[in-house]
Amino acid sequence: MxxxxxxxxxxxxxxxxxxxxxxxxxxxxxxxxxxxSASDPVGKVLASAIANAGQTSQQVDAGSLxxxxxxxxxxxTLKRFRPRAQGRGYRINKRTSHIxxxxxxxxxxxxxxxxxx
Numbered sequence: 001m002x003x004x005x006x007x008x009x010x011x012x013x014x015x016x017x018x019x020x021x022x023x024x025x026x027x028x029x030x031x032x033x034x035x036x037s038a039s040d041p042v043g044k045v046l047a048s049a050i051a052n053a054g055q056t057s058q059q060v061d062a063g064s065l066x067x068x069x070x071x072x073x074x075x076x077t078l079k080r081f082r083p084r085a086q087g088r089g090y091r092i093n094k095r096t097s098h099i100x101x102x103x104x105x106x107x108x109x110x111x112x113x114x115x116x117x
Contacts, residue, residue, distance in 0.1 A: 002048075002099045004075050005041045009097045012038040012072040016099070024050050024065035024103050042099055049103045060105050069102040 005012070015038045019027035024046065031043040046067070053060050075096035081089040 001101075002041055002045045005097045005099055006094070007038045007041060007097050008095045009072050009074045011036065012042065012097045012099055015039050015042045016070045016072050016101075019046065019067050019101075020070045022067050023063075024067055025063060027067050041097075042101070045099050045101045046103075049101045053103050053105075064105045065103045066106070067101060068104040068106065069100075071100055073098040073100070 015031070015034060015036050018030055018034065019042070022030065027046060028043065028050075031039045031046065050062055050065060053065055054062060075098050077096065078094040080092045080094060082092050084090045
């Protein structure tokens with residue numbers, strides 16, 4: 001999980017939707033060559049999830065891991081003002097994201113609602 005990442009949640013969700021349900025090593029390859037700027041923080045979270053799965057008590061093979069769940073929540077928004085014409089100020093919202101990726105060694109992993117993704 002990565003919190004307070006300075007990328008818009010809408011843009012990060014596009015990247016997360018690419019890798020959901022993929023094998024972990026294939027998802028890393030997709031993120032490495034994805035042109036979106038949000039693919040860097042999502043790739044870091046995926047690499048961390050794979051490393052954490054390797055450290056568990058039941059030694060899991062990294063090749064058998066699948067991205068079972070992945071989602072992006074909206075974090076706090078930084079509000080800034082930009083000077084505009086005739087002394088006005090327009091508000092600029094700098095949005096942040098909380099990115100979560102869960103990997104498991106089960107092929108048909110389901111989410112919290114019991115749905116298989």
